[in-house]
Amino acid sequence: MRLRHKPWANDFITEHSQYAISNPEQYKGRWHEVFGNHNPIHIEVGTGKGQFLAGMSQQHPDINYIGIELFDSIIVAAIQKAVDLQLSNLKLLNVNAKDLTDYFDQNEVQRVYLNFSDPWPKARHTKRRLTYKEFLSLYEKILIKGGEIHFKTDNQGLFEYSLISFSEYGLRLKFICLDLHQSDFEGNIMTEYEEKFSGKGQRIYRVEAKYMNEDR
């Protein structure tokens, strides 16, 4: 994604504190207070311009969604969508995913979405991939037992890597689709990127993986 500096982004974020949560560390363990209910919380790591979470928020009003996005110049588009659609079950955090445990407590999140994450194709950048074991460990620290990661990408190499990484970490694969848009999967909400690239005939890969840390 091209990053364009937007000098007004920071002010825009501050002005929309209903959707863009400032100082989110103060809500660690208390996100149900922010939403005013005890519905499950699903987060998306790398929310980008927010089309996926805006769509999911509308499709599933009984789920609370929180989008994490590092770049302020990008998250403003997601905030604008939440404002325009008045999505009470969507919040956005302009923070770094590696600090997730500063913002969420153990068992506070039910599901993590990863959509079209940066593939970091060079071997020396493996650790930056959001499906690298250190990230899987981070997600585990904030997810409920038996929590899930739902991941889609058009990048074959990242998908292959991620399946192996999930398996090595001990996650159980429970759903795999190797050509999402030619499948009978229902309820798919496309990201901006997905719309653009699947239109060109690019395959979309999707997997659901589950942490096997449940009490037995």
Added chain:
Amino acid sequence: MRLRHKPWANDFITEHSQYAISNPEQYKGRWHEVFGNHNPIHIEVGTGKGQFLAGMSQQHPDINYIGIELFDSIIVAAIQKAVDLQLSNLKLLNVNAKDLTDYFDQNEVQRVYLNFSDPWPKARHTKRRLTYKEFLSLYEKILIKGGEIHFKTDNQGLFEYSLISFSEYGLRLKFICLDLHQSDFEGNIMTEYEEKFSGKGQRIYRVEAKYMNEDR
């Protein structure tokens, strides 16, 4: 594969007992005697016309290969290859894969190959797929601890199913390729079927999965 009745097949098999082993149950636990060495044993379940195993036998003279094929009218082509190439490290069994434990003892096999297995696409035929859990249990009974299944197919549905089935069984995925012929994987030996269909631009999927029953 089209099955053509070959009335001479049975005689042909009997005449080539050096390669086509009759009454293989007598060698259960003693296959090293048949080969005259203690090299690792790799089997292929559903060997078909034998191009894969004939190629592997030549490429890896230090491995003993055993091909399992139910249909006598098909296995004759594999036997012919072994005869023509005088492959001392290849044997062929005209038996049913569901009886594998009649022919192999615990820890006798190091690896199972499955190549372009029948996809049995209908849900009611799931149990017939060679990656169904009952087959995974069967392979486990004859494999060494930490033994592996190496599987390739052009069938997207069977591949998706198999990844889930492996994962649910507790196998660890250690290698995945979603487009084998466009990858840098080395030493691939093509089956007859693979040659035909990959020539038409069909993707070939490949996975290596490992049993996690090793002593720790």
